Amino acid sequence: MSSPPSGDVLAVLLLLLLACVEFGDAAAAVGVYRLIQYDLAGAPLGSRAASLNHHAAALPLPAGADLSRSALIAPLLDLPLAFIREYLAEKKHLGGLLILLPEKFNVKDATANNDGKGQVRGALAELEKLLLHEEVPYPVYFAFQDDNFDNLLADIRKIASSGQPASATTGGYKLVVSSPEPRKVSSPTISNIQGWLPGLKGEGDTEQLQTIAIVANYDTFGAAPALSVGSDSNGSGAVALLEIARLFSRLYSNPKTRGKYNLLFGLTSGGPYNYNGTNKWLRSFDQRVRESIDYAICLNSIGSWNNELWMHVSKPPENPYIKQIFEDFSDVSKQMGVSVGIKHKKINISNPRVAWEHEQFSRFRVTALTLSELSSPPEFLESTGGLYDTRESADAESVTRTVRLVSESLARHIYGLKGRDIDVFAENSSLAINPHYIQSWLDLLSRTPRVAPFLQKNDPFIAALKKELSEHTADVHVQSDVLDGMFTFYDATKANLNVYQVASVTFDLLFLLVLGSYLIVLFSFLVITTRGLDDLINIFRRPPSRKVKGA
């Protein structure tokens, strides 16, 4: 009667005990960021695996090392790209790759040589370019280098130099990332945020007011989506847009200073994917609204320029509209002591590649231009906020300069101040450009990875942008759409890496041997002291005596 309940209790206890099993502790647990995994028009690209469970190996590799069952840890600057290229080209299998990025640059460390920074930036750019366009069948993770990793690498090299490669029988370190199988992001959304500053319609005006649009894309794309903060591309553009919106909202709040133009502010998404989001956003407009757009200024990468800014257009520079806009910019830039150059790139309608945001406007026959510090159009998936594009690559002064350039030129155009030497947004006035505002937004954007497929419609960051824009503009609306089918993204962008120090099998066997002999010695000692030596010998002699008895 009592046995079934006790059996149940035992089963429950056993289950409880088993449940405690999974909490194995590790020597170290570190947050790591996975290389992006995506399909482009069906072709698989990026790192195709997420979970990792291999022994750690480090460069320089011991001779004859079999890397297909090891995970290679390498600091960025020690990793020869030729090595990875060779591995990828020959389709050799690697257990896994962990790339250690140098610790975030200490901003106060002004004495850090620019050479070093340039070297890191160059290495990162090259690595990113290589890894983004290849199919890598093993997991690739990025982590930040710190003392723990330095010690780990030193230990691994010491073990390797003793002549044996790391494997199950020689001990060493094991890298374990237990991540679920990466799944497709089901419908990646791009959310465009827009806000209006309506202009002043005079009593006699019957026609619709013209609109000037200011647009910037806020999303990024990079090798490690959890690290793609894109401060310069295009955090700088988004921040500049917010400041311009703030300045003009002050002007437009008073009917006496409200201009005769509507101002449309657009924070678009989907920039790296041929400005797909901008296209969808424009398509969502009523045709009359679109036709009322006089011109659009797109801001892209304006965070690290000193003297020269470029204005990219798709209409020829001789076009009267373009000429007028360029003159506005040139006047202000001369006053500021910087120069603005003009670059013309014709659009090829049959080519799906859209290098600049203004090209999407031009396809809808709206005059547009892009202001950028880049002098030539970026390649596909380049300059979209990669690994090296962190807070240090954008500075608030450049953004401030751009804001001054754009807002002064706009003001001259809207209020007809051409030729007059007036500074609308003068320093120490109530309309002064606020560098703290720019700094704090730039800091925030540099802490927020913004790869569009991983930003849901209701992501708090998008809500924050919407709220900020609604502080300055009216009629704020978020338009969400699905990213075009050419791209498919996979999740599992962040994981926890556990580093375990493991003992080799030989150690366990040796220990078993020692233990066995200890127990045997103990047994014999106890038998001899308590029962006498004869007893010990008798234990081993029993079988023969029985045999004798039987016969």
Added chain:
Amino acid sequence: MTVFHFLNCAALTFGPHVVYYSATPLSEYDTIGTCVKAAVVYLGTALVKLVCLATFLKVPENDNFDPYQELMKIFIGFIDVAGLYFALTQLTHRNISQNHKFQAVGLGWAFADSVLHRLAPLWIGARGLEFTWEYIFQGLEANANLVMTLSLAALGSLMWLRKNKPRTLVPIIYACALLLATMPSITSYLRRSLEWQTPRVVGFEFFSSLVMAFISWQLFSACQRTV
């Protein structure tokens, strides 16, 4: 291979108890009942100790050696001795000689102690991928603990079960018993105040347990000779 490690450490921790039982005449006289009863008494004692610790001890703010707290812990440690007294004298055992009674009680006591304090950490920790020496040291400690418990049980049986003891030896017996009873406090003092590392502490425990075992053996045989 980590289950392997777990089995190894488990063998190190619990093997000697089994070996002791099977090697000595305990197995011949079938004293397993006594062992089980002693284990149950140990469980009860452990419970009482826990309650006392919870009631009387404060949670230490810093890691320093607080003499009053340690004195409290020593007093609570004497509950252990009381438990052993109970197991040796009050329980009804089958007809087994003095010699074997203390051994069986000591063995059951030490086995229960090992299981209670060392099985759970072993199960949870030794099966993980990470390798530490911790569980091997724990096993060695269990061995030392077995020897010390046997010595304490021997001295206990001398103190409470044997009526005629040579006068000169009596204070030595009580002194040794006191020393053995306070051994846990001594090791914790070494660990915390003098900051000895685990290998050193385990070595000390081993050495001291062997010394105490030798002394108790001499005392026991001296008392036996006089009878």
